[in-house]
Amino acid sequence: MSASRAYLPGGRIGDGLDRLAAEVARIEALFADAGAQAVEPATLQPSAELLTLYGEDIRARAFVTQDPVDGELMLRPDFTVPVLRLHLQGGVSPARYRYAGPVWRRQEPGSTRPTEYLQAGVEILGDPDAVAADAEVFALIRDALGEAATVAEPRTGDLAIIFAAIAGLAAPERWKQALRRHVWRPAKFRRVLEAFGERPAPSPARAALIKAVEQGEDALRAHVRALGPLHGARSFEDVLARARELAADARIVLPKAQIDWLEAVLAVAGPSAQALDALRALDEGGALSPALDRFARRLEALEARGVDAAALPFDASFGRGLEYYDGFTFEFAAPRSSSRLPLPPLGGGGRYDALTQRLGHAALPAVGGIVRPEAMIAATGPAGGAA
Amino acid sequence: MTPAQSSSDRIVLGLPSKGRLMDSARAWFADRGLNVVRSDSDREYAGRIEGIEGVDLALLSAGEIPRELAAGRIHLGVTGEDMVREKIPDADAAVRLLTPMGFGHADLILAVPDAWADVETMDDLDAVAGRLRAQLGRPLRIATKYHLLVRRFLRANGVADCLLVDSQGATEGVVRQGTAEAIADITSSGATLTANRLRPLVDGVILRSQAQLCLSLTAPKASAQVKTLDALASRLDVPALASVAQPQ
Numbered sequence: 258m259s260a261s262r263a264y265l266p267g268g269r270i271g272d273g274l275d276r277l278a279a280e281v282a283r284i285e286a287l288f289a290d291a292g293a294q295a296v297e298p299a300t301l302q303p304s305a306e307l308l309t310l311y312g313e314d315i316r317a318r319a320f321v322t323q324d325p326v327d328g329e330l331m332l333r334p335d336f337t338v339p340v341l342r343l344h345l346q347g348g349v350s351p352a353r354y355r356y357a358g359p360v361w362r363r364q365e366p367g368s369t370r371p372t373e374y375l376q377a378g379v380e381i382l383g384d385p386d387a388v389a390a391d392a393e394v395f396a397l398i399r400d401a402l403g404e405a406a407t408v409a410e411p412r413t414g415d416l417a418i419i420f421a422a423i424a425g426l427a428a429p430e431r432w433k434q435a436l437r438r439h440v441w442r443p444a445k446f447r448r449v450l451e452a453f454g455e456r457p458a459p460s461p462a463r464a465a466l467i468k469a470v471e472q473g474e475d476a477l478r479a480h481v482r483a484l485g486p487l488h489g490a491r492s493f494e495d496v497l498a499r500a501r502e503l504a505a506d507a508r509i510v511l512p513k514a515q516i517d518w519l520e521a522v523l524a525v526a527g528p529s530a531q532a533l534d535a536l537r538a539l540d541e542g543g544a545l546s547p548a549l550d551r552f553a554r555r556l557e558a559l560e561a562r563g564v565d566a567a568a569l570p571f572d573a574s575f576g577r578g579l580e581y582y583d584g585f586t587f588e589f590a591a592p593r594s595s596s597r598l599p600l601p602p603l604g605g606g607g608r609y610d611a612l613t614q615r616l617g618h619a620a621l622p623a624v625g626g627i628v629r630p631e632a633m634i635a636a637t638g639p640a641g642g643a644a
Numbered sequence: 645m646t647p648a649q650s651s652s653d654r655i656v657l658g659l660p661s662k663g664r665l666m667d668s669a670r671a672w673f674a675d676r677g678l679n680v681v682r683s684d685s686d687r688e689y690a691g692r693i694e695g696i697e698g699v700d701l702a703l704l705s706a707g708e709i710p711r712e713l714a715a716g717r718i719h720l721g722v723t724g725e726d727m728v729r730e731k732i733p734d735a736d737a738a739v740r741l742l743t744p745m746g747f748g749h750a751d752l753i754l755a756v757p758d759a760w761a762d763v764e765t766m767d768d769l770d771a772v773a774g775r776l777r778a779q780l781g782r783p784l785r786i787a788t789k790y791h792l793l794v795r796r797f798l799r800a801n802g803v804a805d806c807l808l809v810d811s812q813g814a815t816e817g818v819v820r821q822g823t824a825e826a827i828a829d830i831t832s833s834g835a836t837l838t839a840n841r842l843r844p845l846v847d848g849v850i851l852r853s854q855a856q857l858c859l860s861l862t863a864p865k866a867s868a869q870v871k872t873l874d875a876l877a878s879r880l881d882v883p884a885l886a887s888v889a890q891p892q
Contacts, residue, residue: 312783312804317795366734438774438804445802448767460846466761485758485841489825490780491772499762499775617781 263371264600264635280630281357281377284401288355288379291397296354298339304329310338310615311580320361320372332361337581337609337625338616340380345618350383357630369598377401378606378627388551390624391585391608392558398604398626399564402589405633409589409603413529414575416440417584417608418536418548422522425544428453428511431502441580450519453511463503470504477501523574529556530567555585576607581615584608585624591636600636604628653868654698655876658712658721661703665855668747669722676880696879698872707731709858714738716862719873724748726830726853730790740859742884748855750830752790754797754848757819757826758841765847766801769826773805776825787811787824790850794828797850816840859885 260269267273285295301322307315320332333339336356344352357377364370379397384390395413399406423436432453439446459467469480477497487493518539525535533556536549559566576586588605606626613621659680660666670680673693680701682691693701702718709723710731722745729735756763763772773784783805788794789812798806811818815829816836828850831837837844857880865873877886 308783308807309781313795313806313808314799316791316808317799367737434778435771435774439802442802442804445770448802452767460764462761462764481759481761484761487757487759488820488822489757490776490782490785490822491757491760491825493759495772495775495779496759496761499772503762 263374263629263631264598265631268631268634277375277630277634280403280634281375283403284377284628284630285355285357287401288377288397291353291379291393293353293355293379293381296340296343296356297358298333298336298343298356300333301330302333302339303327304331306342306616307331307334307338310612318362320363334362335360336376336378336627337380338612340625341382341612341616341623344382345613345616348382350621351385352382354380354382370601374632375630376627377630378625380623380625382623383621384624385622387584387608387610387622387624388554388558390622391555392562392564394606394624394626395559395585395587396562396564398587398589398606398628401628402604402633404637405603406589408592408636410592411569411587411589412575413569413571414573414577414586415548415552415571415584416576416582416586418545418552418573419523419577420583421545421548422519425542426511426515426519428515429505429509432506432511441577443574443577446577447520450511450516453506454513454516455510459507466500467504467507470500526572526574527570528567529569529571532571532573536573581609581612582607583611587626591632594636597635600632601629603633603636652864652866654700655719655863655869655872656700656702656717657693658702658704658709658718658723660706660709660722663706665706665722665724665748666703668855669745672722672745672747673880678879696872696875698868699876710735710739713858713860714862716860716864719860719863719865719869720876721858721860722855723858724750724853725856726750726752726790726793726851728856728858729851730793733792738861740861740884741856742859743857743882745855745857748853750832750853752793752828752850752853753831753844754786754794754826754828754850755831755837755842755844758843760843763845765845766803769845769848770801770803770805772825773803777805783807784826785809785824786826786828787815787818788828789813789815790828790830793850797828801847816842857882857885 260267262268265273268277304321319334322330324330340354340356359373360376361373364372381390381394402409419440420437423433426433435449436446439449469477477500481496522539525532533549533552536545540546540549556566576582586607588602590602591600604627608624610620610622612623613619659669673680678693678695680691680693691701691703693699704712706723707727709721710728712718713721714732725741728739732738756769763769776782776784785807786794787809789810791808794808809824815827817840818824819827819842820840827842874886877883
């Protein structure tokens, strides 16, 4: 099946390829009309920045190779980070970029997902009107779906509401920091949150450490030093600092009402208008108000672009699987079909304002989205008769 | 290439070619009336098995046996569960672990410096990795040669901001050398860890491993071969072998 490609039998030659190429050209013209300039990141990307962003997991998801001079390289697993790197190296903000090309993902054994597939996307960088840019990207991706937009099922979320809810907790800043770090790992997030609540008595070793902290600085230093020498990047002072924090943490408990409140916020789901009402009702302290006001204005901006915004499905936890998003998130799920393998979302995207900071640069408002042209064609009909 | 290529009516048993694992495996089969006879020169990786018909012997390095099982070039093999699960990404689809053999015990554990007074659990390790990232802008390094198993374990425990660095030997020493903050390695007694001032995390057992008799799910199983596997099942008293050795 060398002529087959992701989701498309016969998509590499003849009519099947012609149809795909025409679809990609249509999408690129649409993005160009929106003022986006073409950008073409290298296929092989240095591992270091991807590892910094995604951690060890990226090695399981990306194809890794070695170059004697350039060191560890990865076949680009997506476009957003490489496009952002190109922009940071010499682009002028604000900027709009478009791109189309293959990305590569390693898949778990037995997976039916492809290791190579096409993405066509757009990124809007440095636009100060976040609400308008969010709505514009959503509408661009919907339009890029073309015929497939009629069968796709949209879903939306907004991670800014989660971050606002975390900020609104009556908890020490370091607890909030721990929660923010795991927003994208929901199971771990829940464990971290619950560990701040009522908890079992500390282990003997932990109890001894806390006791040493309470006995004073000298006792703590002696306690740690007696355990052995320290090597590696972690300092003696950091061990002491965390010991003091653990002792302080042991004296406070996050009230159950606070834990329940955060989990209630995360559980809100439904048509956008109702979800907004539900979140307003949960926002007695007003911590969510700025984020909810943006949510409300975004619904208006979407409405102005011909989206039935009030009915648009919203899930407060949607987008937590997509690390680096920190605001509005959306996708267009493929319709389920019994006659073919499950398709991935046909399109999707979101806001990632903090990503440039994590790459060591100044903050830059950023929102973008992609479509998967091969999956779009697979969802709307046979691949040009080439199957 | 397998040293012993089986014809379509024979099966191939892969055994470790040297070391304690080989001696223990030989003893295990001898206890069940099957004698592994090596060729005249002990240096040659060749031999035969006496006491049953239709079985060829392949002497392989223990680390190669999982790959040969997964590729279906040997029907049965003796190797550590750690090797099977590290070297075959989808081990359960390719290989059936038939029976633990009572030797080759080794636990794959995650260990940190003794002096990390504040770190007892995987959650502590994750918290420290987050601090290192925030303070130094770099991940916490874990030295190991078990990349697949460790990566999966970290993910299952929600541990972020860690980087695996490859260490193919003397892994306990790398923390002292400053090339990693923690290790994930095989330990049998824990003495080497203690000598290197390392301590396993209380919930840091990644895998409790021992030698296993393994069946390839991909090797050819013609009727004569199934008959031999059935005979082996009763000789070795491994009922699991008879129940899974169905013809294709």
